[in-house]
Amino acid sequence: MNSESFTDQKPRVFTSEDAAPKQWGNRLLACSLCGHTFKVGDYWRWVYAPGNYLNLETCEKCDGADVLDRYKAACDLIRETGSAVATVATLHRQIADIQGQLADTQRALELIRENYLDGNPIPWAMEQARKERESNAKAEEK
Numbered sequence: 001m002n003s004e005s006f007t008d009q010k011p012r013v014f015t016s017e018d019a020a021p022k023q024w025g026n027r028l029l030a031c032s033l034c035g036h037t038f039k040v041g042d043y044w045r046w047v048y049a050p051g052n053y054l055n056l057e058t059c060e061k062c063d064g065a066d067v068l069d070r071y072k073a074a075c076d077l078i079r080e081t082g083s084a085v086a087t088v089a090t091l092h093r094q095i096a097d098i099q100g101q102l103a104d105t106q107r108a109l110e111l112i113r114e115n116y117l118d119g120n121p122i123p124w125a126m127e128q129a130r131k132e133r134e135s136n137a138k139a140e141e142k
């Protein structure tokens with residue numbers, strides 16, 4: 001029943017040879033949409049995915065005329081979600097930096113109030129505040 005190669009994209013029956021992970025780069029073959037791991041006797045089909053997508057395998061339940069569209073939409077969503085998560089992480093880091101700078105500025109103002117200094121005390125006070133924050137952060141790590 002199975003023709004020469006799965007790359008013809010026609011429905012196939014999963015065989016005991018197909019079940020050997022070494023056939024597929026040491027992985028068990030599974031449906032790319034629902035994750036069902038194919039068992040001997042299962043319907044399955046390989047589908048070529050053009051562009052920036054990995055080719056897919058589909059089970060009988062997930063297969064259909066729009067399988068490629070559904071698969072691409074799922075891949076796109078995963079990519080978008082992944083980059084949104086990375087953006088949020090970057091924002092968190094930026095917020096932490098800004099909070100640190102704000103804390104330094106507040107502390108610098110305190111230091112200026114506490115110690116009247118000749119000349120321009122702001123660079124000194126900022127440096128002082130930054131050093132204090134860094135040594136506090138180190139103390140917290142311990």
Ligand SMILES: [Zn+2]
Pocket residue numbers: 031032033034035036058059060061062063
């Ligand atoms: Zn499936």
